[in-house]
Amino acid sequence: MGLGSDVVLTSVIRITRNLKGYPFPGWSTAESRDAVVTALLPVVRLMRGYRNGCELDMSELSYEQRCALLERKLLTPCMAARGAGCRVVLSPKKQTVFMLNEEEHLVAHCFSCSYQDALSAASRLLRELEAASKDIPWAFDPEMGYLSSLPSEAGDGIQFSQVLHLPGLQLAGMMEAVSRAMDKLHVTMGPFYADGNEGTGNTYIFSSVPGPLDSRSEIAQYFGEVMSRMELRELQVRCQLQENDLPRLCDSIGRAYGLLRHAHRLSLRELRDALSLLILATQLGHVEWTPLLPSEVVAQLGELVHCFSVEAALGGDAQEEALSLKRAMTMRSWLSNRPHHFSTLYD
Amino acid sequence: MFLTQIINGQVTELCLCEDCARKRGLFDPQTLAFSEKFFPEAFKERVDKIVRELIEKGEQTTSSPAGEKDVLTHCPVCAFPLDVYRRTGRLGCPDCYTVFAREFAVAPAVTDEGDGGGDASRASLETQLREAVAREDYETAAALRDRLRQLTEKPQA
Ligand SMILES: [Zn+2]
Numbered sequence: 001m002g003l004g005s006d007v008v009l010t011s012v013i014r015i016t017r018n019l020k021g022y023p024f025p026g027w028s029t030a031e032s033r034d035a036v037v038t039a040l041l042p043v044v045r046l047m048r049g050y051r052n053g054c055e056l057d058m059s060e061l062s063y064e065q066r067c068a069l070l071e072r073k074l075l076t077p078c079m080a081a082r083g084a085g086c087r088v089v090l091s092p093k094k095q096t097v098f099m100l101n102e103e104e105h106l107v108a109h110c111f112s113c114s115y116q117d118a119l120s121a122a123s124r125l126l127r128e129l130e131a132a133s134k135d136i137p138w139a140f141d142p143e144m145g146y147l148s149s150l151p152s153e154a155g156d157g158i159q160f161s162q163v164l165h166l167p168g169l170q171l172a173g174m175m176e177a178v179s180r181a182m183d184k185l186h187v188t189m190g191p192f193y194a195d196g197n198e199g200t201g202n203t204y205i206f207s208s209v210p211g212p213l214d215s216r217s218e219i220a221q222y223f224g225e226v227m228s229r230m231e232l233r234e235l236q237v238r239c240q241l242q243e244n245d246l247p248r249l250c251d252s253i254g255r256a257y258g259l260l261r262h263a264h265r266l267s268l269r270e271l272r273d274a275l276s277l278l279i280l281a282t283q284l285g286h287v288e289w290t291p292l293l294p295s296e297v298v299a300q301l302g303e304l305v306h307c308f309s310v311e312a313a314l315g316g317d318a319q320e321e322a323l324s325l326k327r328a329m330t331m332r333s334w335l336s337n338r339p340h341h342f343s344t345l346y347d
Numbered sequence: 348m349f350l351t352q353i354i355n356g357q358v359t360e361l362c363l364c365e366d367c368a369r370k371r372g373l374f375d376p377q378t379l380a381f382s383e384k385f386f387p388e389a390f391k392e393r394v395d396k397i398v399r400e401l402i403e404k405g406e407q408t409t410s411s412p413a414g415e416k417d418v419l420t421h422c423p424v425c426a427f428p429l430d431v432y433r434r435t436g437r438l439g440c441p442d443c444y445t446v447f448a449r450e451f452a453v454a455p456a457v458t459d460e461g462d463g464g465g466d467a468s469r470a471s472l473e474t475q476l477r478e479a480v481a482r483e484d485y486e487t488a489a490a491l492r493d494r495l496r497q498l499t500e501k502p503q504a
C-alpha cells in the first residue's frame with residue numbers, strides 16, 4: 001500500500017522447479033529431502049542476490065520463529081509446517097524468498113506492491129537461476145515443460161498472482177459475474193482470507209494459469225492487463241455507488257463502523273468484513289483522520305486485518321472466545337485513540 | 348499464504364500449534380495426507396458431498412473400471428498410488444508423469460463432441476469435476492456431470 005493503488009494489495013510471482021529422479025516434497029522421505037537440499041542449496045548460494053542471504057533450516061526453527069516469519073509473509077503456511085530437510089533462504093532485502101522442499105523442490109517468490117517491480121525482480125531472478133543451474137537435471141518434458149507435483153501446473157514454471165481488495169464489486173453484488181469472467185479469461189481466483197468455505201474481507205487472490213513453455217512474457221503481460229481492467233472496474237463501481245446508491249453505501253459503512261466502535265465480541269469474519277468497509281470509507285473520504293493521512297490509516301487497518309488473521313490461524317478454535325473479546329477491545333481502543341469524524345453525508 | 352496454495356493461494360485457516368500439526372502429520376511430509384493438506388477438512392467434505400450428489404448414478408466410481416488390470420496402480424519409482432492422484436490431482440515424482448500418462452493424456456477438451464469414451468476418460472472427467480467444484484466453477488462442473496451421465500447411461504457398446 002502507501003504508494004500502491006487503492007485496490008492492489010500485493011503482486012507475487014512464483015517460480016518453481018523440481019529435480020529429476022526425486023519424489024516431490026509431499027511424497028518424499030527425509031533422505032531424499034536432504035539430497036534435494038544438497039543439490040539445490042549450492043545453486044541458490046551461487047546467485048548474486050543471495051550471497052549474503054539468510055539461510056534457515058525449518059527443523060531448527062521454534063514455533064515462535066515460524067509464526068514471526070509467517071506474519072511477515074516470508075513463509076507459506078505450507079512451508080511453516082515443514083520440518084527436517086526443508087530450507088528457506090531470504091534475500092538480504094527480503095524482496096524474494098527461496099523455499100527448498102515446499103510443495104515443489106525449489107520455489108521462489110518475488111513480491112512487491114507494484115506488478116512491474118515484481119516482474120523485473122522475477123526476470124532478474126530467472127536469469128540468475130538459469131545461469132546458476134546449468135548442470136542441474138530439472139524434471140522437464142519437451143512437451144509439458146517443467147514438471148510439477150500438480151500436473152495441471154506443469155508448464156513454464158512460473159505463476160503470476162495479485163491480491164486485490166474489491167469491496168465495491170462485492171457491495172454491488174458483482175463478484176459472481178467477476179468469477180465467471182475470470183474463468184473465461186483463464187485466470188483463477190479465490191478468497192485470500194478464507195473462513196470455512198467462504199471468503200471474508202472482500203479480498204481475493206487472482207492467479208494466471210501456467211502456460212506452455214516460452215509463453216512466459218505473453219502470460220505476464222496478459223495477466224497484467226486483466227488485472228488492470230479489474231482494478232479499473234472496481235474503481236468505476238465505487239464511483240457508481242457514490243453517485244447512484246449513496247444511501248446503501250453509507251448504510252453499509254455506518255453499520256461496519258458501529259460494529260467496530262461498539263461491539264464487545266467480534267468474530268474474525270465480522271472484523272475482516274467491517275475493516276474492509278472502513279478502509280473503503282477512508283479511501284472514499286467518508287471518514288477523516290487528521291492529522292493522519294488516509295494512506296497511513298489504510299496501511300494500519302490492513303496490517304490489523306493481517307495480524308488478526310495470523311493470530312486466529314495460530315490460536316485455533318479453543319481460543320476463539322478469548323480472541324473475539326480481544327479483537328473487539330483492540331478495535332474500540334484503536335478507534336478512540338485516533339481522532340476521526342464522518343463527512344456530512346452521515347448527518 | 349502466497350500462491351498455489353498458494354494452490355489457489357488462499358490463506359487457509361491452518362492451525363499451526365505443534366499438537367495439531369503433528370496430528371495432521373504436517374511435520375512429516377512422508378505421512379502427509381494429501382487431501383487433508385490441500386483441502387482442509389471441512390472443504391474436502393463439502394467437495395466430496397457435492398461430487399457424490401453430482402455423480403449420483405455411477406456408484407462404484409473410481410474403484411475398478413474394466414481394462415484397469417493392465418494399468419499400474421502404483422508408481423514403480425516412488426510407490427505413489429494412482430488412487431491418490433485421482434483423489435487429489437497430485438503426483439508423487441517426475442516419473443509418475445510417464446507411469447500414469449494415460450490418466451491425464453485424455454484430459455483437456457471438456458466441451459468437445461465425440462465420446463472419447465472408455466474408463467480412463469471417466470476417471471479424468473471425475474478428477475476434472477472435482478477440481479471444477481473446488482474452484483466453485485459450477486458451469487464447468489455441470490457440463491462435466493452431464494458427460495459423466497452420458498458415459499454411465501450408455502455403457503460401452
Ligand atoms: Zn492447534
Ligand SMILES: [Zn+2]
Binds near residue numbers: 423424427439440441
Ligand atoms: Zn512416481
